[in-house]
Amino acid sequence: MPNIGIIGAENSHTVAIAKTINIDRLVSGFSVTHVWGETPDDAKDAQERGLIPNIVQDPEDLIGEVDAAIVDHRHPKYHLPAVRPLLEAKIPLFVDKPFCYRLDEGKEFLARARELDVPVCSFSVLPKQASFAQLQEDVRELGRIISVVSTGPCDIDSEYGGVFFYGIHQVDMVVRLLDQDITHVQLNRGRQNHTATLYSASGAISTMNLIGEGRVGFHVSVIGENGRTDRVIGYDENTYLTGVLDFCHMFSTGKTDETDSSMLTPVAVLEALEKSQESGEKCEV
Incomplete structure (x- = not known):
């Protein structure tokens, strides 16, 4: 054993x-x-x-x-x-x-x-949930992706790596939906709740809602040339x-099934978001 x-x-x-x-x-x-x-x-x-x-x-x-x-x-x-x-x-x-x-x-x-x-x-583990797998199936019917909008909990000032700590869950899902295509990011700071804008070479522009207050689960909307789909990313049993x-x-x-790209692209995005948080500017991934 x-x-x-x-x-x-x-x-x-x-x-x-x-x-x-x-x-x-x-x-x-x-x-x-x-x-x-x-x-x-x-x-x-x-x-x-x-x-x-x-x-x-x-x-x-x-x-x-x-x-x-x-x-x-x-x-x-x-x-x-x-x-x-x-x-x-x-x-x-x-x-x-x-x-x-x-x-x-x-x-x-x-x-x-x-x-x-x-x-x-x-x-x-978020992309491993059955709800996310179903979302990926649904997205195949949408054609070219125009935008992904995700929402979930994230304390961008966490002592455990800031945006890295909980931001990884949204980032891992979004980069998979965009086929690792993220070239630039910008983190937009609010008081307790923030957004991140993600830019793709394909022309897609996506948003992550980084929620620092309340009890919020994970949700993803995907807009494509043939329509849209929305899903709460619920947990398996x-x-x-x-x-x-x-x-x-x-x-x-x-x-x-994981590749260098699937493991490293989320890190590259998070590192760029950290830089954007510090500079207040759009940063290259």
Whole structure:
């Protein structure tokens, strides 16, 4: 049975993944056996709630103990440094969203993964939901896309990377709908709620509503030359299951549907949005 180690325990994803595999037994043949936490309390909480047998004192302690690893920090700047020793040990990796904090770092990491022939994938679970898959089916009937409008929660001043922290969910969905075609962005600051304008080489102009107050879910509208479609992006019964199945399939086979573009374009967009937030200007992706 392949053993999985998880680096990071400060957020809900670690326990959710461990419960899906260890408690609900929804992924045959896998077990989450080790966890490293940002604090001893974080690690102990994840261990108890996810029935994870072992706590390690350092992420590198996973080497020789696990067959695959997940890194799951709130701030993306910690993701790739935490798993670089595991990459060099040729351990397959799922990097939770966002993949990284800087585009150049991500490019170098994926290039090294190719050199070592180590499978790596990263994604938000929002595009893995059945509601988003149905939206993608509906969009095929619209012809050329003129605009995408998304709405969701986002604190652009979050201590966990600002717009990166929750903006990744909308960005990952929008870039997939636009086939990775985003050339420039501009973040427009309000008081607690903000918008981001995204420009495409195709001529499409899209908007993300970054809502910082109230209880708001995710919603996407797509306008095409043949009409429009609108959908609330609801969660599956188990929000994480499809994503867990995807990365476990990669752990088993070495194959993933994710590409350098699908993992790095969201980072490039988020980094440009961060620059636009600082400058107040339109920025190139």
